[in-house]
Amino acid sequence: MRVTKSTVIRACAVCERTLLQGEYTVRFSPDGVEFVDVCPLCHEAALDYGWVREGGPMSRAIAPHSRRKRPRWAQLLGVQAKE
Structure with a gap:
């Protein structure tokens, strides 16, 4: 069996650590x-930076406080929300 050395050197985009051949990586944009490529150790850091994971949704989820507080029918009829 012949062992060949890979000529491609991959590094983590967050910590710049050289990734081992066959090491699992996560792709972020x-x-x-x-x-x-991002190593498994920096996966959470990439999410904290706001990077989008490959295959994930491209838009952010709506925060709970920014959702409508009144039902749609109440908005159409002009009914005031109870405080």
Whole structure:
């Protein structure tokens, strides 16, 4: 069996650690256009930076406080929300 050395050197985009051959990586897009490799140790940091995971939704989820507080029918009829 012949062992060959890989000529591609991959590094984590967050910590810049050289990734081992066969090591599991997660792909993220920091700018929404280009994807980079992130090691499993920096996965949470990439999410904290607001990077979008490959295969994940491109838009952010709506925060609970920004949702409508009145039902749609109440908005149409002009009914005031009870405080």
